Amino acid sequence: MIAHAAKAHRERPWLLLLPVVAFLGVFFLVPLGQVVASSVTEPELTLAHYREFFSDGFYLLVLGRTFATALLVTLACLVLGYPLAYAAVRREGTIALVMLTLITLSLWTNFLVRTYAWMVILGNRGPVSAAFRALGVVPPPEILFTRVASTLGMVHILLPFMVMALYAVMRRIDPAYLRAAQGLGAPPRAAFRHVFLPLSAPGIVNGCTIVFILCLGFYVTPVLLGSPREQMLAGLIGRQIEELLDFGQASAMAVVLLAATLGLFWIYNRFVGIDKLWG
Amino acid sequence: MSTGNEAQSSRRKALKQIGAAVAGAVAAPYVITSRAASAEPLYVNTWGGVWEEAAAANLFAPFTKETGIEIKTVSPVSFAKLAAQARTGVYEFDVTTLGGGDIVRANDAGLIEKADDSVIDRSKLAPDMVFQNGVASHAFSTIIAWRKDRYPNGGPQSWADFWDLKRFPGSRCLQSYAARVLPLALLADGVPKDKLYPIDVNRAFSALERIKPAIRVWWTQGQQSQQLLRDGEVDAIGIWHSRTIELIKQNAAVDFTWNQGEIDRAYWVVSKGSPRAKQAWRFIQSAVSPERLARFCLQANYGPLNPKSLQYVPQSEMRFMPTAPANYKVQFEQDVVKAEPQLAEFTKRFEQWIAR
Amino acid sequence: MTRFSDWFAWLVLLFLAAPLAIVVPMSFSNAPSFQFPPPAWGVQYYRAFFADPRWLQPTVNSFIIGAATAVVTMALGIPAAFAIVRHRFAGRGWVNLLLLLPLTAPHIVLALGYYTYFGRLRLTQTYLGVVLAHTCLCVPIVYLTLSAALKGFDRNVERAAMNLGANPWRVFRHVTFPMLRPAFLVAALFAFIQSFDETVVALFISGRDASTLPRKIFDSLRTQADPVVAVVSTLLLGIVLAGTIASRLAARRRRVETPA
Secondary structure, three states, rough: OHHHHHHHHHHOOHHHHHHHHHHHHHHHHHHHHHHHHHHHOOOOOOOHHHHHHHHHHHHHHHHHHHHHHHHHHHHHHHHHHHHHHHHHHHHOOHHHHHHHHHHHHHHHHOOHHHHHHHHHOOOOOHHHHHHHOOOOOOOOOOOOOOOHEEEHHHHHHHHHHHHHHHHHOOOOOOOHHHHHHHHHOHHHHHHHHHHHHHHHHHHHHHHHHHHHHHHOOOOHHHHHOOOOHOOHHHHHHHHHHHOOHHHHHHHHHHHHHHHHHHHHHHHHHHHHHHHHHHH | HHHHHHHHHHHHHHHHHHHHHHHHHHHHHHHHHHHHHHHHHHHEOOOHHHHHHHHHHHHHHHHHHHHOOEEEEEEEOOOHHHHHHHHHHHHHHEEEOOOHHHHHHHHHEEEEEEEOOOOOOOHHHHHEEEOOOOOEEEEEEEEEEEEEEOOOOOOOOOOOHHHOOOOOOOEEEEOHHHHHEEEEEEEHOOHHHHHHHOHHHHHHHHHHHHHHHHHHEOOHHHHHHHHHHHOOOOOOEEHHHHHHHHHHHOOHHHHEEEEEEEEEEEEEEEEOOOOOOOHHHHHHHHHHHHHHHHHHHHHOOOEEOOHHHHHOHHHHHHHHHHOHHHHHOEEEEHHHHHHHHHHHHHHHHHHHHHHH | OHHHHHHHHHHHHHHHHHHHHHHHHHHOOOOOOOOOOOOOOOOOHHHHHHHHHHHHHHHHHHHHHHHHHHHHHHHHHHHHHHHHHHHHOOHHHHHHHHHHHHOOOOOHHHHHHHHHHHHHHOOOOOOHHHHHHHHHHHHHHHHHHHHHHHHOOOHHHHHHHHOOOOOOOHHHHHHHHHHHHHHHHHHHHHHHHHHOOOHHHHHOOOOOOHHHHHHHHHHHHHHHOHHHHHHHHHHHHHHHHHHHHHHHHHHHHHHHHOOH
């Protein structure tokens, strides 16, 4: 009877899978395919949008700026996030609880709420400006609506992702390894550099991948905090949709962004395996 | 078996009740939709803030009371949404207001409904109120306003001053609206008021290049411009007079000048293909009726364009209106008819230029 | 060095948490501007929020859409997770990839696709359209949560039940489901939260009556003009804080109750 049930199950997976595959096919793959199709068919069959994208200095500048900002944000998150993850792993009891609660709180709070907080902080009537005025710098430098504000906001929002990715890996590093290294005579700094750091490498790779990819496609924060003159790719696509109504050009840019993102995921999958990304 | 009979009758009663409930549930949508069809709301695009409050009190409420048609507001205002609606047939709003530059563009591109003479009573309107398939409502001005704490000795008194970053250093803000901004750039470059149109586009853009580094934000929504000035995020701004006057009435540290102000007119239009076009035109007729328009303008600080409204405006309030003779003579009016052939092209160039 | 890195860690934590703290006092400000510290205090904006249908309607919409999305995503995801985890078949890798694909596409790209595609189908500005789009976006996270739970599930219990004569459906109803219920709840909660918070796609395809709360917040932040946004932010923050503390305490209790 069990063998019969097992055989029946072997034929059945398709029935279980059909709803989700059909659903994603119609409501996910089709719109995505349409974007790719529009990039060469709007307003008529043409490669002009791609040609313009790769030859016009402006678009290449935006692309370069997007990658450069993503790189900067990723490095900043790594430098800030590693010590925090390290401390959270090593501490115990209430302190660890507090740390993890604050990190999780930051992670779960809506992007928009955090962006709003930065609009207040960096605004002309906010604490940063007040501090400058107190130090005698009048008029205070304008930070809101600049690239600095947008980068700072992105680092703040993406930092918890980096910390959690690092934490998930660091947590599984057996402290016995460090004790063994110290038992063999290694000073704490060397034990960290030669034992802990390499063992935490998968976490670093995970965190950097997640943050970099999220940053490439970031729309909300750069649009609200940043300068319209120094837009990134996602903001430019949004502007094409909302104001210029140039769907062909918007689709071409979207395809470039999608290709870059999928390319990075493919590279990650090649070297690490996509299932490991989410721990 | 009396209990059996009781059980049977109570079950029958329960079944009847369930049956009635099911029938009610099935019939309900039809009842609701038929009632809703007659009271389907009208969606009006609004600029928020005082504009919306004044409109709600003086234009929407009386209309709803009179006709029973509810008005729902939608913001923000966006020309691109108007264009997208005409294309996709999915309407976020039925009625919106457009400035002179935009109404010509919209009419040329077929984005607004033709003025429906079966609903509009032209005898009640002044002859020039119906323009390019829109109905003129009120006049407003783009004027120069500044922060008194940034320029305690007085701010820029002309657009040339506004462009003068040496005498008036600091940040600037202008509206993201090509038809309004290009003439200002020409004035700053020294072109006399009467020689602005047709617009020398290349000269305007090279003048704009000079001010671009100082522009922190290109504002798109009325409330946004007001907020930027109120919070001091920008030092000098080209902003609507009504928003500035409101700030001054709230004792904000701002000041402005009427000099070289650019007068524009707001026109009510109906989105092309809207299924509620007839109700929309009824609303528009009501919104420009003399008394309602006057009350709206008084609350929101605009100049009514229906001549019959002026009888409801007390003399003391005239100084806030761009159409008052004393204010009018130092300003200039947009000549959208002369600019018409160039509009679409320089607007597109402007949109692309802004993003760079 | 560890002392320094500890200090640094606390500084970073401050950097993470302090901005969130600013939102709360802002909601009690009486001024119409973004001034901090606020010049005057009061609850006028709380009152404004609870009386304004232009804020309440999107809030209600987001709850409705989130709940519907969670239901649909679970209905699709539960059978799929079972199928993939418990069966070997040709194309398994591809289906796995398909289920994770929505996680990889940037939302702005999807927003563009949905805007034109749903626009043509007249699904924009409707609850249905947003639910369909959000379901696609939530499938990966539900799938990942469920498959993680299934992978750690001991099938011997099921086999014991079957040996005692239960048919597959009874086994699922009386054995599998009750044991997996916590994971199901967590997956449904994740789906709800992701839909509730989703901003970019909702920005382009929700609208008018089916507007979502994130879309309303975004529009209001763009014009910087509505201080009620501070109230909304504080309420959202409060909910997340309560949820975070609850989940952390639950995790701690679980660790105490089941010593590894």
